[in-house]
Every structure is written in C-alpha cells, then in structure tokens.
Amino acid sequence: MSYARDLLRTRELLGNLVQREIKGKYRRTVLGQLWSLLNPLATMLVYTVVFSFIFQARPRVGDPSGLDIYPLWLMSGLLAWSFFTRAVTGGLSSIVSNAGLIKKVYFPRMHLPFAVTLSTGFNWLFELGVLIAAIWLFGGFPIPWIPLLLVFMVLLGLLATGIAMLLAIVNVHFRDTQHFTAIVISMWFYLTPVIYPISLVETAAAQRGDWILTVYRLNPMERFIAVFRNLLYDNTWPALDDSLVCFAWAIGAFLLGYVVFVNNEKRLAELL
Amino acid sequence: MTESAVVVDGVSKRFRLYRERNATLKSALMRGRASVYEEFWAVRDVSFDVPRGTTLGLIGRNGSGKSTLLKTLARILHPDEGQITMSGRVASLLEVGSGFHPELSGRENIYLNGSILGMSRKEIDSRFDEIVDFSEVRKFIDQPVKNYSSGMYVRLGFSVAVHVSPDILIVDEVLAVGDAAFKTKSKRKFAEFRDQKRTIILVSHSMPQVRALCDQVVWLDGGRVRAIGPSDEVVDAYLAHIDADEVDSNEE
Ligand SMILES: Nc1ncnc2c1ncn2[C@@H]1O[C@H](COP(=O)(O)OP(=O)(O)OP(=O)(O)O)[C@@H](O)[C@H]1O
Numbered sequence: 114m115s116y117a118r119d120l121l122r123t124r125e126l127l128g129n130l131v132q133r134e135i136k137g138k139y140r141r142t143v144l145g146q147l148w149s150l151l152n153p154l155a156t157m158l159v160y161t162v163v164f165s166f167i168f169q170a171r172p173r174v175g176d177p178s179g180l181d182i183y184p185l186w187l188m189s190g191l192l193a194w195s196f197f198t199r200a201v202t203g204g205l206s207s208i209v210s211n212a213g214l215i216k217k218v219y220f221p222r223m224h225l226p227f228a229v230t231l232s233t234g235f236n237w238l239f240e241l242g243v244l245i246a247a248i249w250l251f252g253g254f255p256i257p258w259i260p261l262l263l264v265f266m267v268l269l270g271l272l273a274t275g276i277a278m279l280l281a282i283v284n285v286h287f288r289d290t291q292h293f294t295a296i297v298i299s300m301w302f303y304l305t306p307v308i309y310p311i312s313l314v315e316t317a318a319a320q321r322g323d324w325i326l327t328v329y330r331l332n333p334m335e336r337f338i339a340v341f342r343n344l345l346y347d348n349t350w351p352a353l354d355d356s357l358v359c360f361a362w363a364i365g366a367f368l369l370g371y372v373v374f375v376n377n378e379k380r381l382a383e384l385l
Numbered sequence: 386m387t388e389s390a391v392v393v394d395g396v397s398k399r400f401r402l403y404r405e406r407n408a409t410l411k412s413a414l415m416r417g418r419a420s421v422y423e424e425f426w427a428v429r430d431v432s433f434d435v436p437r438g439t440t441l442g443l444i445g446r447n448g449s450g451k452s453t454l455l456k457t458l459a460r461i462l463h464p465d466e467g468q469i470t471m472s473g474r475v476a477s478l479l480e481v482g483s484g485f486h487p488e489l490s491g492r493e494n495i496y497l498n499g500s501i502l503g504m505s506r507k508e509i510d511s512r513f514d515e516i517v518d519f520s521e522v523r524k525f526i527d528q529p530v531k532n533y534s535s536g537m538y539v540r541l542g543f544s545v546a547v548h549v550s551p552d553i554l555i556v557d558e559v560l561a562v563g564d565a566a567f568k569t570k571s572k573r574k575f576a577e578f579r580d581q582k583r584t585i586i587l588v589s590h591s592m593p594q595v596r597a598l599c600d601q602v603v604w605l606d607g608g609r610v611r612a613i614g615p616s617d618e619v620v621d622a623y624l625a626h627i628d629a630d631e632v633d634s635n636e637e
Pocket residue numbers: 382383400401402427445446447448449450451452453454
C-alpha cells in the first residue's frame with residue numbers, strides 16, 4: 114500500500130513522462146500527430162481490399178444501427194486491438210529502454226509502463242474520435258455509448274498494463290521476452306476475430322465440436338473486441354457475460370502485474 | 386547533540402558477478418537451473434551518522450564502493466543488509482542530465498527532470514528563471530537539448546538538481562564537470578546549501594575540495610569503513626596511506 118501512496122505522490126512525474134512520450138514521438142515529423150491516424154487508415158485500406166474485395170467477407174449488419182460497412186466494422190475492433198498491442202509491447206520494453214534513468218535516479222518505476230499505456234491511450238482517443246465521426250456520418254449513432262466506451266477503454270488499459278508490467282520484469286532477466294512476445298502477439302491477432310467475424314468460428318464449431326468455440330472464447334481479447342463492436346458498430350448494450358469477463362480479466366491481470374512488479378522493483382537497477 | 390539527518394546502520398550491498406551475463410533464455414537453459422555467479426560485497430557493514438546541516442565526504446580508491454553506497458542512499462539500489470534512515474526530502478545527483486530527452490527543448494526538459502527529482506509543477510514554475518539563469522543557457526532554452534554542447538548539458542542538469550532545494554543532497558563527483566567559472570559557481574551554491582542548514586553527502590577525489598567542503602569524512606576501503614572522523618584527520622591519513630603505497634610499489 115505504501116507503494117501505491119508513493120505512486121500517487123509522484124503523479125506529476127507520470128504526467129511529464131506521458132508528455133515526453135507524446136511529444137518525443139512525432140518530434141521533427143512534418144505531419145506530427147496525423148501519423149497516428151495515417152497508420153490505422155493504411156491498415157484499414159489493406160484489410161478492406163484483401164478481405165472485402167478479394168475474399169468477399171461480409172460484415173455483420175449492425176443491430177440496431179443497421180450499418181453494413183466492412184471498414185467500419187473492422188475498425189471498431191481493430192482500434193481496440195492495436196491499442197492493446199502497442200501498450201503491451203511498449204510497456205514491456207519500457208524498463209529496459211529507460212535503463213539509463215533507472216540506474217541514475219529513484220522514482221517509482223511503475224510510472225514507466227503507466228506512461229506508455231496513457232500516451233498510447235491519448236493517441237487512441239484521436240483515432241476513436243475519427244472513427245466515431247465516420248460511423249455517425251454513415252448512419253450509426255454511437256454518441257450515447259461514449260461514456261461506456263471510456264469505461265471499457267480503461268479496462269482494456271488495465272489488462273494491457275498488467276500484462277506489460279509482468280513481461281517487463283521477465284524482460285529484464287531474459288531479453289528474449291520482447292522477441293517472443295512479438296511472435297505471440299501476431300499469432301494472437303489471427304486467433305482473435307478482428308478481421309473476420311466470430312460467426313465463422315461458430316460455423317466451424319457447429320461442424321467439429323462445441324469445444325472449439327469454448328476454447329476460442331477463453332481469449333480475453335475476443336470479449337473486448339465483441340464489446341467494442343457492440344458499442345461502436347451496433348450501438349447497443351454489450352452482453353453481460355462479455356462485460357463481466359472483461360472486468361475480471363482486467364482486474365486480475367493488473368493485480369498480478371502490480372504485485373510481481375512491486376516485488377521485483379528494488380533489484381531493477383542492478384539487473385539492468 | 387544535534388539530530389541526525391541520515392543514519393546508516395550496518396549497510397551491506399552484494400552484487401552477483403555472472404560468468405556470462407547476456408540475459409538470454411538460451412544461456413539460462415545451457416547453464417541449467419543453478420546459474421553460475423560469484424557473490425561480491427561492494428559495500429560491507431557500513432555505519433555512520435550525518436548530523437543535520439553538515440556535509441559528509443566519502444573518499445577511497447577507485448572501486449572501493451563509494452558510488453554503490455551513494456546509490457543505496459539514493460534508493461536506486463536496495464541494501465542486502467542494514468538500514469538507512471533519512472529525515473527530509475532527498476535529491477540525488479549521480480549523473481547530471483540523466484533524465485534528459487534529447488529531442489525535447491531545454492524548457493521541456495527542465496520540467497521533466499525537475500519532476501523526476503521530485504519537484505511539483507508549481508515549484509518548477511516559480512524557480513524556472515533561477516534555474517535558467519544559473520545554467521546560463523537562456524538563449525538556447527527552446528532548442529532541443531541534443532544541440533547543446535556537453536558543458537551546457539551539464540550546466541542545465543546541475544542547475545535543475547540544485548534548485549530542487551532538498552533537505553538532503555547526495556552528489557557523486559559532480560563538481561568535476563563544467564568550466565572553471567561554473568565550478569566556482571557550483572561551489573558557491575554548495576556553501577549556500579550549508580548556510581541553509583541542508584545536509585550534503587558527497588563523493589570526491591579532490592582532497593582540497595573535500596577539506597574545504599566537508600565536516601566529516603568516511604574513508605572506504607574495499608567496501609568497508611577504514612576511517613571516519615573530522616575531514617582533515619581522515620584526509621591526512623588517506624593521503625599518507627596512498628603515499629606509503631606508492632613508495633611500496635616503487636621499491637618493488
Ligand atoms: N551493478 C553492478 N554489478 C556488479 N558489480 C558492481 C555493480 N556496480 C558496481 N559494482 C562493483 O562494485 C565495486 C564498487 O564500485 P563503485 O562504483 O561503488 O566504486 P567507486 O568507489 O565509486 O569507484 P570510483 O572512484 O571509480 O567511482 C566495484 O568493484 C564494481 O565493479
């Protein structure tokens with residue numbers, strides 16, 4: 114508990130670290146903050162061409178929004194996914210990449226993965242803002258769902274930070290972690306219904322056994338993506354079980370990461 | 386008796402010296418479960434008291450554990466044995482400008498570094514001009530610090546650290562940097578600190594400086610306290626020891 118108090122006392126440092134991440138990132142670029150929008154736009158274009166035109170994937174029709182537009186359906190899930198992976202990979206390397214700072218000054222080190230999540234979240238707000246505007250433009254009405262969306266953003270942030278804190282400690286001992294995580298995340302992406310609908314998996318499960326779907330839904334990101342699509346694309350309440358699972362994963366992962374981090378923090382400076 | 390600002394009680398710090406330390410899973414697996422390392426005590430059973438408002442100097446040969454001890458005082462390292470009690474706000478200056486981000490401007494870095502050292506935004510606001518004046522980099526304050534000369538970099542970092550106005554200041558060989566004018570200036574700043582009844586713990590290899598600045602000196606030798614006492618006494622003993630060593634090695 115005294116560690117939490119330390120974190121609270123030094124919250125201004127967290128603010129400054131977040132600013133450092135945000136300002137440092139697009140320094141000396143002509144487009145600046147716009148880059149954070151161009152990246153998802155480019156991805157959207159590629160997936161839309163490949164899946165919508167080449168594979169002829171049809172998105173679900175939004176219920177009750179009535180939307181039937183693959184790029185919007187895709188982005189409703191993809192934005193959550195990209196926030197998650199950026200926060201995890203950035204947070205995981207935040208300790209090793211700030212070795213110089215850790216060896217020279219004391220401050221609660223947990224601010225480093227926190228700063229990554231918050232600055233990633235800040236950029237993500239822009240992307241979400243544009244997506245919400247686009248959905249509105251094409252006939253959806255996501256505005257009333259924004260408060261609930263923010264709640265799930267926080268939960269997703271907790272999940273990502275928890276995993277990042279855990280992996281950051283492991284990464285100090287074994288630098289393999291960051292390379293290994295990159296592979297796991299790219300496999301995880303295809304195992305999560307981001308670019309294809311879960312109905313494909315349901316069909317497969319109906320033919321080959323229900324256990325497939327059960328295993329599939331153990332993945333917390335599947336739940337989060339479902340919730341984000343409910344809120345953004347369908348404009349409706351997320352399923353209760355999805356919401357509870359998201360909540361449990363977020364709190365569980367964060368607490369685990371927190372405890373592991375606090376117990377290992379003291380030795381970080383000499384291990385780096 | 387005046388109260389103690391810092392009490393160091395039986396502090397030891399141990400490092401593990403790994404035969405191969407390349408932090409990969411492969412090397413861990415090849416080693417088997419028990420990793421191969423030797424234990425090495427960099428600081429061993431060190432105890433001393435620093436009364437409030439005094440300056441303590443740490444001296445000793447290279448590798449005698451001075452920086453390691455300072456890092457445990459600064460909470461960067463955690464002692465394996467013993468306890469450290471500090472009363473008041475602590476600022477450490479182990480390497481100047483270590484919290485700087487090269488792409489950010491001097492101004493932005495003052496805020497970042499100040500908050501790393503424990504200043505609130507308000508405090509930095511109110512001392513901003515002082516910090517900039519002391520560092521003499523006003524003309525370049527809105528330039529990214531990677532364009533600074535190394536001297537300017539050091540000045541700005543030092544300036545931020547001394548304006549944190551801590552109750553206890555921990556410094557490692559920082560006075561060795563900067564040009565002559567800046568050295569004079571930083572010495573004056575230290576004198577000012579002493580007048581304001583702040584406690585300073587510093588490491589230096591410059592014996593005249595130690596005599597001039599310190600009330601009390603701890604001489605570390607191989608991680609242990611070799612001598613402790615008034616600065617002139619301990620410095621004389623240390624210098625005599627070094628001279629004797631030199632005679633020894635010349636005779637061989
Ligand atoms: N992270 C570390 N891992 C292993 N050994 C270390 C580590 N840091 C310091 N040491 C060892 O501890 C000993 C004391 O080092 P320290 O830096 O405290 O010496 P010092 O007295 O500050 O020397 P100098 O006068 O050269 O600055 C040295 O033998 C050094 O090799």
